[in-house]
Every structure is written in C-alpha cells, then in structure tokens.
Amino acid sequence: MNIKKSLLVQASMLVLGLLYSLYMNQQLPDRVPTHWNINNQPDAWGPKSTVLYLGLAILLLGPLMTVAIPKLSPKNFGGETFGETFATVMLLVQGMFLAIHFVILRSAGGGMDNIGNVMMAVIFAFFAFFGNLMGRIKRNFYMGVRTPWTLASERVWLATHRRAGRLWFFGGIGGVLFSLLPIPMYVPIAALVLMSLAPVVDSYLLSRRLEPDGTPQ
Secondary structure (H helix, E strand, O other): OOHHHHHHHHHHHHHHHHHHHHHHHOOOOOEEEEEEOOOOOEEEEEEHHHHHHHHHHHHHHHHHHHHHHHHHOOOOOOOHHHHHHHHHHHHHHHHHHHHHHHHHHHHHOOOOOOHHHHHHHHHHHHHHHHHHHHHHOOOOOOOOOOOHHHHHOHHHHHHHHHHHHHHHHHHHHHHHHHHOOOOOOHHHHHHHHHHHHHHHHHHHHHHHHHOOOOOOO
C-alpha cells in the first residue's frame, strides 16, 4: 500500500468516526463518564462533547503524521526507504484510534461494562499487526525500537526488530485472548509494559554482542 492509498483509507476512517459520533450524539445523555479506573468503574464525568469529538481530533492525527513525518525527518530517516511499510503502519495506527473511539463512545453510552479489558485487547491487537511488520522497518527516528544502540548500528536495528517483531506478534495475539478473560486489569497492563521494554533491553544486549568494540559496522 502506498502513501496515497493509506491516506485515502485513513480519511474514510475519519468519516466513519464522525458518522458514529453523530449517531451517538442522539443516544448519549448530556453528562457521560470520561474516565474509568482500573476496575472498569467510571471515576470522572463531563459533557458528552468530550467523548464525541476528542476521538475525532485524535483521528486527525493519523493523516497529519503520515504527511508530516517524511517531511520533517532527515533524508533517508523519514520512512521513504520503506514507504509501503510506513504507509501500512500508519493505517494500523489510524485503525487503533478508530477502534478506541468506538469503544469509548459505546462505554459512555452504557453499552460496555469492561472498557479497560476491551481497550487492552485493541492495543494488543495493534501490537500483533505491528509486530508482523517490524522486520520491514528501516532505521528512522519515529517508528520502531529507537534506542541509542539501534540507531547507531544497522545490524543491531535489524536484529532487534526481527526479535521484537516475533515477540509482539505472538505476545499481541496472546494478549488479546488474555485481556478478554475475567482477570484483574493490572495483569494485561504489566504484560504490555514488559512487551514494550523487552526490546529496549534486547537492543543493548545485541549491541554488546554484535558490536563488541562499540564501532557500528
């Protein structure tokens, strides 16, 4: 998928989010929950416009980042060296934003009692899809495992992303199933934190093994 097709689908997702907001505008009371605690209980309230339009504002970020990242990045570090993968990843980001928008609106309307679990399932699903693409991402400053060791060495970048891709793909699938079980929310949250931090540590260890003298090759 190229950038133009990605932007077109992202724009369609934005329109879909707008249509769902207009529909839910008739269903929601004037004051709705705007935040939920770790036990899936609402602990903050506000006007329905907060949940109706905040998600739409976030959905605008997807297309804006898709256009801005290549323009703001140094040459060969903005996604142009892996254009199709970059376009696909940005589409996945937009899909995650749209799913979160739907979940929040449905929960605000009282149609979902386990918003935290569903939200975690959405994030884990994103990790699974993203993990499947990790090995195709070239060095850049915005996407992937960006540590001093991966940015300094092409070998460390490639090795880190191959290993992180497998971890995130299988961990993401397991996390989706795990999140929907009747378990405390801190369990999938802890798993997500570990999945996020493991590649950072791994990049350092790979650097020590692949670049023992500290000189990138």
